[in-house]
Amino acid sequence: MSIELTEEQKMLQDSAERYLKNSYDFDQRQAASRSAKGFSDERWAQFAEMGWLAMPLPEEHGGFGFGAMEIMLLAEQMGRYLVVEPFLETVVVGGGLLARGATTALAERYLPAVAEGQLQVALAHGEEGKHASMINTATTAVDEGAHCRLNGVKSVVANGDQADVFIVSARLVGAGNSAVTLFAIPADAEGVERRGYPTYDGRRACELTLRNVVVGPEAVVGGRGSAEYLLDRVALDAQLAACAEVIGGMAALVEATQDYIGQRKQFGKTLSSFQVLRHRMADMYVQLELTRSLMLAAASSLAGEEGDAARLISALKARTVKAGRFVSQNAIQLHGGIAMTDELSIGHYFKRFAVLESWFGNRDFHLQRFRELQSVA
Amino acid sequence: MEKQEHYAEFRLRVRDFLDHHLTPDLRRAGRLMTSVFADFEATMAWHRILFQQGWVAPDWPQEYGGTGWDIQERYIFQEECKLANAPSLLPMGLQMLGPMLIRYGTAEQKEFYLPRLLSGEDVWCQGYSEPGAGSDLASLKTSAVRDGDIFRINGSKIWTSYAQHSNRIFCLVRTSKEGKPQQGISFILVDMDAPGIKVDPIVGLDGRVEQCQVFFDDVEVPVANLVGEENQGWTVAKYLLEFERGGHNFTIDLKKQLGKLHRQMAETRGINGASLETYPVLGSRLADLEIDALAVEYTELRIKGANSAGENPGALSSMVKLVGTELGQAFNELSLDVLGPAVAPCQLEALEPCYDGDIVGPRYALTAMAEYINNRASTIYGGTAEIQRDIIAKQVLGL
Numbered sequence A: 001m002s003i004e005l006t007e008e009q010k011m012l013q014d015s016a017e018r019y020l021k022n023s024y025d026f027d028q029r030q031a032a033s034r035s036a037k038g039f040s041d042e043r044w045a046q047f048a049e050m051g052w053l054a055m056p057l058p059e060e061h062g063g064f065g066f067g068a069m070e071i072m073l074l075a076e077q078m079g080r081y082l083v084v085e086p087f088l089e090t091v092v093v094g095g096g097l098l099a100r101g102a103t104t105a106l107a108e109r110y111l112p113a114v115a116e117g118q119l120q121v122a123l124a125h126g127e128e129g130k131h132a133s134m135i136n137t138a139t140t141a142v143d144e145g146a147h148c149r150l151n152g153v154k155s156v157v158a159n160g161d162q163a164d165v166f167i168v169s170a171r172l173v174g175a176g177n178s179a180v181t182l183f184a185i186p187a188d189a190e191g192v193e194r195r196g197y198p199t200y201d202g203r204r205a206c207e208l209t210l211r212n213v214v215v216g217p218e219a220v221v222g223g224r225g226s227a228e229y230l231l232d233r234v235a236l237d238a239q240l241a242a243c244a245e246v247i248g249g250m251a252a253l254v255e256a257t258q259d260y261i262g263q264r265k266q267f268g269k270t271l272s273s274f275q276v277l278r279h280r281m282a283d284m285y286v287q288l289e290l291t292r293s294l295m296l297a298a299a300s301s302l303a304g305e306e307g308d309a310a311r312l313i314s315a316l317k318a319r320t321v322k323a324g325r326f327v328s329q330n331a332i333q334l335h336g337g338i339a340m341t342d343e344l345s346i347g348h349y350f351k352r353f354a355v356l357e358s359w360f361g362n363r364d365f366h367l368q369r370f371r372e373l374q375s376v377a
Numbered sequence B: 001m002e003k004q005e006h007y008a009e010f011r012l013r014v015r016d017f018l019d020h021h022l023t024p025d026l027r028r029a030g031r032l033m034t035s036v037f038a039d040f041e042a043t044m045a046w047h048r049i050l051f052q053q054g055w056v057a058p059d060w061p062q063e064y065g066g067t068g069w070d071i072q073e074r075y076i077f078q079e080e081c082k083l084a085n086a087p088s089l090l091p092m093g094l095q096m097l098g099p100m101l102i103r104y105g106t107a108e109q110k111e112f113y114l115p116r117l118l119s120g121e122d123v124w125c126q127g128y129s130e131p132g133a134g135s136d137l138a139s140l141k142t143s144a145v146r147d148g149d150i151f152r153i154n155g156s157k158i159w160t161s162y163a164q165h166s167n168r169i170f171c172l173v174r175t176s177k178e179g180k181p182q183q184g185i186s187f188i189l190v191d192m193d194a195p196g197i198k199v200d201p202i203v204g205l206d207g208r209v210e211q212c213q214v215f216f217d218d219v220e221v222p223v224a225n226l227v228g229e230e231n232q233g234w235t236v237a238k239y240l241l242e243f244e245r246g247g248h249n250f251t252i253d254l255k256k257q258l259g260k261l262h263r264q265m266a267e268t269r270g271i272n273g274a275s276l277e278t279y280p281v282l283g284s285r286l287a288d289l290e291i292d293a294l295a296v297e298y299t300e301l302r303i304k305g306a307n308s309a310g311e312n313p314g315a316l317s318s319m320v321k322l323v324g325t326e327l328g329q330a331f332n333e334l335s336l337d338v339l340g341p342a343v344a345p346c347q348l349e350a351l352e353p354c355y356d357g358d359i360v361g362p363r364y365a366l367t368a369m370a371e372y373i374n375n376r377a378s379t380i381y382g383g384t385a386e387i388q389r390d391i392i393a394k395q396v397l398g399l
């Protein structure tokens, strides 16, 4: 199998790389991350201007209608430069769920705004003390005929602190129906309360409390009881993007570490003259490239809507977590004490990887899923 | 059998003491530890309580303030303290400098420094590493130039843990450029109040300050503060490094981590709503680590045996440092796997023992990410994992 990028895809990759390399420096990233908002509005506007936010959204709602390959290419570059702006949360997940599930009216209300950089979205699905899964959803939506009434608490809602709209999973109660359903709920709706906080990867999330939040039928995303189906599908894009981000980050770490051990001297020699470090470096590189191969395979399968896409994505996630740990931990190890500081970017990649590990299912979850899907195939 | 009873009784005595003196606030500080250091105020409060009791330096010879306990009693004491969540005492004075002064210090030095160290009046930090001298410690450049009965010190030390809380620092400095680098190093005690010392905090990866860079600009130190002979500092330091690596019981740390992991697994619900403890895959991984921890425990027991027989722990302590730290890191990773997204919120205020507000997420997940982050340093400080392997290869295997 060979995966060729189209001319357009190459251009996208080059321009993203060029823009981020020239203008997304680490100190500004840190300043944006520490601001009250947690990222830079100005950057977000620039991303919109370059069309990045519209990339995977449907053409009928202000998007370009591109797919998995483009998501992968952008996310990889963002990972490489440790971008803190919520592309994953708002565009890939939020945009993806709305594009696939929202009614035309709802899609028209939100998607053009996402594409233009005017709207932030967050998926509010996980709950405390549980590994994310449908069956455990304790948040309820009581069906009261003309509307639903939501109650519950959502935990570690990524991008939740800045979201204008939440997409909330809740279990339908009443009318003999208990299926989990997604609802689009504006952050300023009555009964919605959030508590924002920073996360270890330099971003911001929230705990979201819903108290008797009343929503009409138009708020349902993807139809009643379709949360699992919809989330499973969008999770594939999200997982691809998250893994691409880590792979971009690993590439940056390999390069930075290679550079550092070529310069730092101990015992009168450069660190790169110690074979154990050279071998470690070689292993880091191997881990990166092996994982990149899976990423390309998974992206192309997903872009082609092929049958093994889900299995390849699970394989990719499981492998990315393993490789991400190995590369980020050893990048720190090979730098020594200096990498344990806030000042160097090295450790910030490490922290970002650690947070992404459990995004849409951790390694154990995907190992299991890989086996299940294999037995089906 | 009689011995067994004696130890059981000893354990009860320690427990009784902890029940009465280890306050809830102190236990909370111990629970909130995310690195080898606990909150400074709590650490020193506990230090003073143990000092009152005469138990602050069990490892020291009795004539200098030790307890006279045998090795098993000391182990029991450490274990009970740790498992009761006592804040760990600062090792720089008690574990490193103290034994070193007892071995190499002059009568005056011992008489002056040891009591102040025991009482907690003096807080020491360790000034070895420099920006250019990490693993290759002997290449250190901070210079001490003799001028009558003082040394004039210039240069800087880095990664100095808790320098921001210390009133004294013990340093390795260069007193000669002749011969091998190791031969021109001296060991000297410095008052942090001395003019010309500047302490810059370093923000760690977890967002908090534990280490500092310490700058010396024409700092004057009396010649009498040399420990050991001039240019003999390397011998002194090597003795100390063995204590740094060997004085620690990794088994106890691992047991504490294991306890936490069991709790985290019991409380977290998996896909089918059941506790993660019932998951065969996670259960096997935990058992695997538990077995490794057991192997460390029995290795430490073997080392203790050698110790009581009067042998130097030497390279064996390198071995335990290596596996103990790497195993600790594996425990941290399993914690992340168990807790999932709950480890993400960064709640620095909630990690302070005085914090009494709400926290986000379950309490058993509060420290996991900071521990995962900070514990990466355990294979860097005190001799990196690569250096430890080198020591084993050279000193044990003769390669």
Ligand SMILES: Cc1cc2nc3c(=O)[nH]c(=O)nc-3n(C[C@H](O)[C@H](O)[C@H](O)COP(=O)(O)OP(=O)(O)OC[C@H]3O[C@@H](n4cnc5c(N)ncnc54)[C@H](O)[C@@H]3O)c2cc1C
Binding pocket: A275
């Ligand atoms: C089944 C088999 C089939 C073979 N077939 C062929 C064949 O068809 N044609 C042929 O020409 N040869 C063949 N060989 C020989 C093979 O190429 C050599 O065994 C190989 O090059 C290793 O050399 P050595 O056995 O002398 O081991 P050594 O070179 O002595 O190596 C011993 C160990 O030291 C390590 N080592 C050596 N140098 C370094 C270094 N610089 N850094 C780090 N580690 C190092 C090695 O990795 C190895 O672990 C065969 C060998 C085997 C076992």
Ligand SMILES: Cc1cc2nc3c(=O)[nH]c(=O)nc-3n(C[C@H](O)[C@H](O)[C@H](O)COP(=O)(O)OP(=O)(O)OC[C@H]3O[C@@H](n4cnc5c(N)ncnc54)[C@H](O)[C@@H]3O)c2cc1C
Binding pocket: A264, A266, A267, A271, A274, A276, A277, A333, A334, A335, A336, A337, A338, A340, B125, B126, B127, B128, B129, B131, B133, B134, B135, B136, B158, B159, B160, B161, B162, B211, B377, B380, B381, B382, B383, B384, B385, B386, B387, B390
């Ligand atoms: C949290 C923390 C607390 C610390 N506290 C103190 C303190 O209180 N006082 C103090 O003096 N110091 C302290 N240190 C410093 C610590 O001792 C040094 O970081 C350590 O000695 C490593 O030095 P370095 O960081 O310069 O790394 P380097 O020596 O530059 O090492 C970088 C990498 O190269 C590897 N390497 C180096 N030489 C070799 C070799 N010959 N063969 C193979 N690999 C090699 C290392 O293993 C490492 O992976 C602390 C460090 C940390 C992280």
